[in-house]
Amino acid sequence: MRYDTAIIGTGPAGLEAAITLTIRKKSIILIGKKNSSNKVRSAEKIDNYLGIPAVSGDELARKMLDHAARMGVEITDGRVTLIYPYGEYFGIQCGEDMIEAKTVILATGVAPANTLPGENEFLGRGVSYCATCDAAMYKEKKAIVVSYSKDYEEEAEFLKKYAAEVVYIPMYKADSVNAEAGSSDLYGGLSSVPGITVMNAKPLEIKGGFKANTLVTDQGELQTDGIFILRDQISAASLVPGLETEGGNVKCQRDMSTSVPGLFAAGDIAGAPYQLIKAAGEGLTAALSAVKYLA
Numbered sequence: 001m002r003y004d005t006a007i008i009g010t011g012p013a014g015l016e017a018a019i020t021l022t023i024r025k026k027s028i029i030l031i032g033k034k035n036s037s038n039k040v041r042s043a044e045k046i047d048n049y050l051g052i053p054a055v056s057g058d059e060l061a062r063k064m065l066d067h068a069a070r071m072g073v074e075i076t077d078g079r080v081t082l083i084y085p086y087g088e089y090f091g092i093q094c095g096e097d098m099i100e101a102k103t104v105i106l107a108t109g110v111a112p113a114n115t116l117p118g119e120n121e122f123l124g125r126g127v128s129y130c131a132t133c134d135a136a137m138y139k140e141k142k143a144i145v146v147s148y149s150k151d152y153e154e155e156a157e158f159l160k161k162y163a164a165e166v167v168y169i170p171m172y173k174a175d176s177v178n179a180e181a182g183s184s185d186l187y188g189g190l191s192s193v194p195g196i197t198v199m200n201a202k203p204l205e206i207k208g209g210f211k212a213n214t215l216v217t218d219q220g221e222l223q224t225d226g227i228f229i230l231r232d233q234i235s236a237a238s239l240v241p242g243l244e245t246e247g248g249n250v251k252c253q254r255d256m257s258t259s260v261p262g263l264f265a266a267g268d269i270a271g272a273p274y275q276l277i278k279a280a281g282e283g284l285t286a287a288l289s290a291v292k293y294l295a
């Protein structure tokens with residue numbers, strides 16, 4: 001099936017775009033986290049969202065998800081790692097699936113401020129953002145996973161089914177319940193999987209020849225056949241080859257169109273001010289522009 005629109009991200013921008021397109025009777029796929037956005041959820045008290053004063057981020061996220069569900073919007077739980085613009089349509093890599101859509105709305109929030117030195121240079125040449133997509137290429141090889149969330153522990157375990165050796169570098173705090181209990185099982189049991197080594201180190205740089213072959217860390221240099229960098233946010237330029245960006249944000253027109261025809265952006269990814277109501281408003285504008293483009 002080829003959707004009218006694929007919306008990437010389930011924060012206020014993505015949810016509002018999904019609601020608007022559903023009202024306009026377009027076929028959509030909304031990809032992201034089922035519980036909306038960690039950024040929204042982490043706000044203690046929000047006072048500037050029109051009509052809902054003094055609301056906690058958690059409650060606002062619940063209200064938004066509830067609203068979307070009532071309108072018939074479904075969330076496909078997943079993380080998009082690459083979007084290929086083919087002219088007539090887009091190919092959207094989500095885990096092992098390739099999804100097709102005539103238009104795309106990028107609503108992925110603020111891009112990571114810092115990528116590792118060498119990360120962009122070696123992307124696709126020994127650096128990957130998706131272990132489930134590329135695991136099969138690491139049969140009998142050595143791989144390093146730099147992981148920014150416990151959500152990716154499963155991906156490392158999946159990778160080990162192919163790779164001979166996996167070094168897992170967590171960039172987040174260990175499970176506090178297990179840590180308090182004095183358990184050594186701090187990273188989803190990864191350290192007890194044969195062939196996986198959990199290493200506490202700070203990655204500093206990726207080096208190599210044609211392909212990446214070394215991760216420089218504060219603990220020394222690690223030789224490898226490949227490096228997986230797993231974080232929720234991927235920079236827009238890495239996500240969509242050829243997309244024009246400015247200071248990490250996607251360059252947009254007032255109708256939220258971008259330099260790639262059929263691709264729209266909304267919310268924090270489209271630039272400051274980084275505010276909820278602006279994100280939701282841009283989600284609506286991007287959706288209406290996609291409707292116009294489809295026509």
Ligand SMILES: Cc1cc2nc3c(=O)[nH]c(=O)nc-3n(C[C@H](O)[C@H](O)[C@H](O)COP(=O)(O)OP(=O)(O)OC[C@H]3O[C@@H](n4cnc5c(N)ncnc54)[C@H](O)[C@@H]3O)c2cc1C
Binds near residue numbers: 010012038042
């Ligand atoms: C602590 C805190 C307090 C705040 N307080 C306020 C406030 O009081 N008022 C206010 O107006 N704003 C506030 N903000 C800012 C507000 O949260 C953001 O402006 C808003 O969430 C942006 O919405 P968004 O939809 O653009 O992106 P986000 O809310 O960041 O949502 C993006 C979603 O896309 C997902 N995603 C990213 N990449 C991918 C991918 N490749 N594939 C699939 N999904 C992906 C992310 O996981 C996330 O779920 C606060 C922010 C923080 C951190």
